[in-house]
Amino acid sequence: MLTIAIASLSGGQGKTTASLMLGRLLSRQGYPTLLVDADPQHNLTTYMDLELQANQPTLLEFLKKSVSAEDSIYPAEGNENLFLIPADDQLDTVQDYLSNSGVGATLLKRRLEPVADAFKVCIIDAPPQRSQICLTVLGAADTLIIPAEASVKGYGSLVRTLDLLRNLQDVGATEAQVMGVLPFRDRWIGNSQTQESRAAVTGMCEEVGEELILPSIRESERYKQAINRRSTLSDMGYTELEYPFEVLIDKISKLSKKQK
Ligand code: ATP
Ligand code: MG
Numbered sequence: 001m002l003t004i005a006i007a008s009l010s011g012g013q014g015k016t017t018a019s020l021m022l023g024r025l026l027s028r029q030g031y032p033t034l035l036v037d038a039d040p041q042h043n044l045t046t047y048m049d050l051e052l053q054a055n056q057p058t059l060l061e062f063l064k065k066s067v068s069a070e071d072s073i074y075p076a077e078g079n080e081n082l083f084l085i086p087a088d089d090q091l092d093t094v095q096d097y098l099s100n101s102g103v104g105a106t107l108l109k110r111r112l113e114p115v116a117d118a119f120k121v122c123i124i125d126a127p128p129q130r131s132q133i134c135l136t137v138l139g140a141a142d143t144l145i146i147p148a149e150a151s152v153k154g155y156g157s158l159v160r161t162l163d164l165l166r167n168l169q170d171v172g173a174t175e176a177q178v179m180g181v182l183p184f185r186d187r188w189i190g191n192s193q194t195q196e197s198r199a200a201v202t203g204m205c206e207e208v209g210e211e212l213i214l215p216s217i218r219e220s221e222r223y224k225q226a227i228n229r230r231s232t233l234s235d236m237g238y239t240e241l242e243y244p245f246e247v248l249i250d251k252i253s254k255l256s257k258k259q260k
Helices: 017-027 045-046 058-062 089-101 104-118 132-140 152-170 195-208 222-228 239-259
Strands: 002-007 035-036 082-085 121-125 145-150 179-185
Touching: 002 017, 002 132, 002 239, 017 035, 017 058, 017 082, 017 121, 017 145, 017 179, 017 222, 017 239, 035 045, 035 104, 058 089, 089 104, 089 132, 104 121, 104 132, 121 195, 145 152, 145 195, 152 179, 152 195, 179 195, 179 239, 195 222
Parallel strands: 002 121, 002 145, 035 082, 035 121, 145 179
Antiparallel strands: none
């Protein structure tokens, strides 16, 4: 199982959008895929249409090992290759558990090991803060996708995320490397990219090198529509908007083969 964290240390950078779209496309292409909602805001769980009762196990119980791992994994409706470990707002209470456990950074990694044979890809939607949950997510990851808005805020988010990653790599708390930086809400007017978007993407290139910059997710209502209709962009006739995800899937497929 290739474990991919989708992380970026600001709100609204496209983490949940990218997690969901990648999960849908990978599972459709035959990859048994496990999505993990690691954000107490639990947007991914909401988008997946999972209606949880208060007593049903989530990532909180999965991390605390208070139920067997399988009990926290739910199948997606209408998609036999897609599964979710959901979250609810109670997930915030795991922060103290992680910091008191002494092994917080490696906990999610260890909890995922027993289910690794059942899936080819695991995608973790990280929270926007530099919290204990974020640390355990990065600790579990083999590789990292950093979505960042094509704006001054997004550039800052990328810089903070890279800084955290380097600190964790430095102390051996993660082995993850950056798979790519995904510019989000890249704004074009007609055939010209706006000045702010261009400046932000240029800055991102300078941070990580051009080879790690993925094709942008353009500013467009279509992505939200695809999510709300539980559809894919290509099914809606917007195949060109799906291009960033095709490039990502190609990279994932190569990494997944290398892992074997
Ligand atoms: P948070 O840190 O709050 O969890 P996030 O990084 O997960 O945020 P998303 O929720 O994926 O970010 O996206 C932020 C908002 O942008 C959402 O309301 C989403 O519907 C919207 N959005 C998604 N794709 C696009 C797009 N291509 N253009 C404009 N808006 C978009
Ligand atoms: Mg989110």
